[in-house]
Amino acid sequence: KLNKSGINDVSIVCDAEQQEICNVVAHLKGQNPAAAAVVLGAHLDHLGREKKKVFAGADDNASGVAVVLEVARQLNKQAGMRNLDVVFFDGEESGRLGSVSYIKNQTPSTIHSMVNLDTVGRLADGKPLLVLDGDSASEWVHVARGVGFTTNVAVELAPNGGGASDQRSFNDAGIAAIQLFSGPNTDYHQ
Numbered sequence: 001k002l003n004k005s006g007i008n009d010v011s012i013v014c015d016a017e018q019q020e021i022c023n024v025v026a027h028l029k030g031q032n033p034a035a036a037a038v039v040l041g042a043h044l045d046h047l048g049r050e051k052k053k054v055f056a057g058a059d060d061n062a063s064g065v066a067v068v069l070e071v072a073r074q075l076n077k078q079a080g081m082r083n084l085d086v087v088f089f090d091g092e093e094s095g096r097l098g099s100v101s102y103i104k105n106q107t108p109s110t111i112h113s114m115v116n117l118d119t120v121g122r123l124a125d126g127k128p129l130l131v132l133d134g135d136s137a138s139e140w141v142h143v144a145r146g147v148g149f150t151t152n153v154a155v156e157l158a159p160n161g162g163g164a165s166d167q168r169s170f171n172d173a174g175i176a177a178i179q180l181f182s183g184p185n186t187d188y189h190q
Helices: 058-075 097-104 140-151 167-172
Strands: 010-014 022-028 037-043 048-050 053-055 084-089 111-117 129-132 155-157 176-181
Touching: 022 058, 022 097, 037 058, 037 097, 058 084, 058 111, 084 097, 097 167, 111 167, 129 140, 140 155, 167 176
Parallel strands: 037 084, 037 111, 111 176, 129 155
Antiparallel strands: 010 022, 022 084, 048 053, 129 176
């Protein structure tokens, strides 16, 4: 899908120690290649089967993957100021293994910030888009307000996200990162 959208610098990067953990990474070059990159991510894995019950995973996290694909396709049409790394993380459901591996193999100073889309498919009318870990940078409050204003979608900035998704791996490394989340629903993981 990334190659069909014109994004050609795509690779599968497996962890050196845990070869079964592999992320899909695409690089979009910015106008200022020396500037630290922004990471846009979502996780590919889902619960699959547990105790003979099938968890299809559309809410967690096919919705995030779909949005990241479309955003990357649109952003690829015109280079932004910064480089953009589009990353589909493996192993989120197993303790954020893919994002931990990604961070482990980066120089933190080369990453400006990270936006994680995890479970974004159920934004009902009037329900706010949750911006989790909004306290990781003072700028996030302004970004959230701007998004709400320009899209006419209610946005709620939450100071922390509980550490459950891939943005936490970036925050733990001292990188400002948020998660966009449409909130819990009765079909979660279903």
